[in-house]
Amino acid sequence: MTRVPESRRELLIDKHADYIYNYGQTKDSFEFYATEHFRMSGVYWGLTAMHLLGKQHMMDTAAITDWVLSCQHANGGFGGSERHDPHLLYTLSAVQILALCGALNRINKEQVTQYVRSLQQPDGSFAGDDWGEIDTRFSYCALSCCKLLGQAQAIDVKAAASYVASCQNIDGGFGCTPGNESHAGQVFTCVAALAIADSLHLLDKDLTSWWLCERQTESGGLNGRPEKLQDVCYSWWCLSALSILGRLSWIDQEALACFILNCQDENRGGISDRPEDMVDVFHTFFGIAGLSLMGRCNLEAIDPVYALPETTTRQLLGK
Amino acid sequence: MHGRPRPPVGEPEDPERRRASEKRLSLFSRLCNEVLERRAAKRYDAESMMLAAKLLEQNPEVYTVWNYRREALMGILKGEQGDETAAHAAKSELKLTETAIRKNPKSYAAWHHRKWLVALGVAPLKVELQLVTKLQEMDSRNFHAWAYRRWITAKAGTSPRREAQYTMDLINTNFSDYSAWHARTVLLPQLHAVMPATLQKPVPAEDSPSNAYLSQTASVEASGVVPSSAIEQELDLVEQATFTDPSDQSAWIYHRWLLSQSLERYQDAQRCDAPQQDTAYHELQAVLQREICRCESLLDAEDDRSKCKWPMLTMARLLELRKSLHARQGAERQESDDEGCKRRLEQLYTELAEVDPKRKGYYDDALAGKASVLVRQWT
Numbered sequence: 001m002t003r004v005p006e007s008r009r010e011l012l013i014d015k016h017a018d019y020i021y022n023y024g025q026t027k028d029s030f031e032f033y034a035t036e037h038f039r040m041s042g043v044y045w046g047l048t049a050m051h052l053l054g055k056q057h058m059m060d061t062a063a064i065t066d067w068v069l070s071c072q073h074a075n076g077g078f079g080g081s082e083r084h085d086p087h088l089l090y091t092l093s094a095v096q097i098l099a100l101c102g103a104l105n106r107i108n109k110e111q112v113t114q115y116v117r118s119l120q121q122p123d124g125s126f127a128g129d130d131w132g133e134i135d136t137r138f139s140y141c142a143l144s145c146c147k148l149l150g151q152a153q154a155i156d157v158k159a160a161a162s163y164v165a166s167c168q169n170i171d172g173g174f175g176c177t178p179g180n181e182s183h184a185g186q187v188f189t190c191v192a193a194l195a196i197a198d199s200l201h202l203l204d205k206d207l208t209s210w211w212l213c214e215r216q217t218e219s220g221g222l223n224g225r226p227e228k229l230q231d232v233c234y235s236w237w238c239l240s241a242l243s244i245l246g247r248l249s250w251i252d253q254e255a256l257a258c259f260i261l262n263c264q265d266e267n268r269g270g271i272s273d274r275p276e277d278m279v280d281v282f283h284t285f286f287g288i289a290g291l292s293l294m295g296r297c298n299l300e301a302i303d304p305v306y307a308l309p310e311t312t313t314r315q316l317l318g319k
Numbered sequence: 320m321h322g323r324p325r326p327p328v329g330e331p332e333d334p335e336r337r338r339a340s341e342k343r344l345s346l347f348s349r350l351c352n353e354v355l356e357r358r359a360a361k362r363y364d365a366e367s368m369m370l371a372a373k374l375l376e377q378n379p380e381v382y383t384v385w386n387y388r389r390e391a392l393m394g395i396l397k398g399e400q401g402d403e404t405a406a407h408a409a410k411s412e413l414k415l416t417e418t419a420i421r422k423n424p425k426s427y428a429a430w431h432h433r434k435w436l437v438a439l440g441v442a443p444l445k446v447e448l449q450l451v452t453k454l455q456e457m458d459s460r461n462f463h464a465w466a467y468r469r470w471i472t473a474k475a476g477t478s479p480r481r482e483a484q485y486t487m488d489l490i491n492t493n494f495s496d497y498s499a500w501h502a503r504t505v506l507l508p509q510l511h512a513v514m515p516a517t518l519q520k521p522v523p524a525e526d527s528p529s530n531a532y533l534s535q536t537a538s539v540e541a542s543g544v545v546p547s548s549a550i551e552q553e554l555d556l557v558e559q560a561t562f563t564d565p566s567d568q569s570a571w572i573y574h575r576w577l578l579s580q581s582l583e584r585y586q587d588a589q590r591c592d593a594p595q596q597d598t599a600y601h602e603l604q605a606v607l608q609r610e611i612c613r614c615e616s617l618l619d620a621e622d623d624r625s626k627c628k629w630p631m632l633t634m635a636r637l638l639e640l641r642k643s644l645h646a647r648q649g650a651e652r653q654e655s656d657d658e659g660c661k662r663r664l665e666q667l668y669t670e671l672a673e674v675d676p677k678r679k680g681y682y683d684d685a686l687a688g689k690a691s692v693l694v695r696q697w698t
Contacts, residue, residue: 036381267328
């Protein structure tokens with residue numbers, strides 16, 4: 001097993017909280033501009049991570065809520081930030097943030113679901129926006145969004161599930177459209193989508209779980225596809241799916257936890273894709289979320305289907 | 320950041336580097352602001368488009384700016400300003416997307432823009448296939464490129480036979496090319512299927528002289544399941560790959576699929592009359608017997624158990640399958656056979672948990688009959 005330096009054997013909670021807090025404050029960096037088009041997701045990753053760390057009080061939820069609302073368009077959809085077009089990816093992030101801030105009553109739920117509904121295709125799939133890109137990621141966004149808003153009946157859930165099921169490959173994984181190669185990120189979106197649609201019977205649980213557990217490499221980390229390098233983000237993509245399928249025991253959780261902890265930047269806070277790489281808020285969230293799924297480091301529990309703290313989904317969905 | 324090393328701690332920042340990065344930030348933020356302001360003002364003039372292109376060349380994932388270009392170009396590409404303007408616009412847009420894809424071959428937004436152009440009919444499919452082939456030479460695992468290739472070949476009506484040959488070439492170059500093995504799992508059933516939809520497709524010029532695709536597919540069984548002769552050929556291919564490197568999972572995952580295809584053929588035959596059922600049973604028996612022998616010889620040839628994970632796992636699954644096939648057929652078996660099989664499975668899964676301890680939980684469940692990755696298909 002990879003040796004973990006002493007300073008990284010624990011989750012550096014305060015350092016990560018400071019790192020995430022500062023990420024939201026730094027507005028004069030190249031990254032700030034380069035990531036502007038997906039800032040909505042960035043804020044969601046950061047805020048959810050803060051909740052898991054028990055540091056949500058550090059965040060100005062009123063300001064965040066106002067900002068999220070400022071990104072909504074007339075058609076009901078949300079953009080990646082104020083200056084960007086509406087898209088399903090960011091509409092889900094916006095709904096997730098508002099759920100975390102207890103501010104779902106600030107939006108017109110029917111209007112948002114109307115937007116989501118407008119993107120469903122005759123075959124049950126979803127386009128990401130009016131420009132027609134189809135991907136099972138968008139199926140997940142649509143299902144999660146409508147369910148969180150208590151509006152699942154607004155879309156054709158059965159058709160959505162059967163499209164997702166049609167993207168399952170012979171290795172048990174899922175691709176972005178039928179026939180395309182399995183990818184762990186896509187497996188999470190498809191398994192979680194089927195879970196929301198109450199259609200997990202459509203997949204071969206053992207086969208999917210076996211493909212997922214084969215993602216663990218010698219390093220303890222998980223990769224996204226066969227013969228690829230491990231990366232902290234798959235601590236979420238693979239693990240959440242294994243958790244939904246009730247097969248977390250099929251991987252070596254201890255080794256994975258060590259790998260994640262070893263990717264912490266003990267000086268500046270944050271978690272990177274692999275040890276000694278530069279950290280970012282995306283990997284920081286997925287590392288913490290992975291540890292939370294495994295019940296480690298006294299973190300708040302995360303819901304593997306909705307990628308939100310369990311306290312939030314319990315409140316919203318009563319589960 | 321994917322794959323970018325962490326800067327060292329405590330070293331004073333080089334003032335020259337800082338100035339360079341400040342300049343980069345200022346240029347980039349100005350460009351972003353300029354483009355997004357013009358977008359908000361719905362300015363579709365040549366200068367605005369040039370700035371938008373400049374931004375996308377640097378950051379191909381900014382989806383809003385691709386939307387901006389589509390709004391500006393839709394009418395032009397449809398010929399509203401004459402054929403020459405349309406042709407010129409198409410050419411430069413294709414060039415821009417190619418630059419963007421080369422800058423970030425994993426950019427969803429850039430690939431989607433390319434598809435949008437193709438869907439408008441402004442890009443010859445033959446050229447697109449050549450381009451994506453070139454991009455796949457740079458990274459044969461890029462799933463965006465593969466998805467694009469599938470889309471283009473479906474549109475062009477390229478024969479599955481030709482695409483199967485392409486995957487064969489890739490596999491012969493590199494047995495670990497999982498993407499190519501995956502592609503075969505999609506192509507082979509297409510190649511052997513006779514579905515009305517396939518037959519109704521226009522036959523592409525490349526195939527029409529001999530009508531090869533039509534005549535060959537029309538003669539095979541009316542089923543999406545791969546015929547046994549083809550399965551056998553594929554099993555031989557896997558044997559080559561696994562003998563070269565028994566620890567490479569790509570070919571083994573493909574192998575599992577081939578077994579499931581054999582199983583499906585057997586199950587299909589259960590709906591037919593007795594002689595056919597009998598043939599199918601013996602066919603499957605023979606496949607299992609041969610594959611068990613192959614795994615056995617791989618295991619015999621390797622003393623280092625840590626390198627034997629895949630042949631051991633496959634062996635265990637083959638034994639499970641054979642056992643359950645016999646039980647199903649009501650074949651005459653000695654109690655001692657079943658005992659022997661049980662002991663062998665115990666030994667295999669115990670050893671697997673030792674050589675591959677990360678997946679001990681799975682092997683334990685498999686031994687306890689709580690995880691069935693192959694046999695479950697009986698039901």
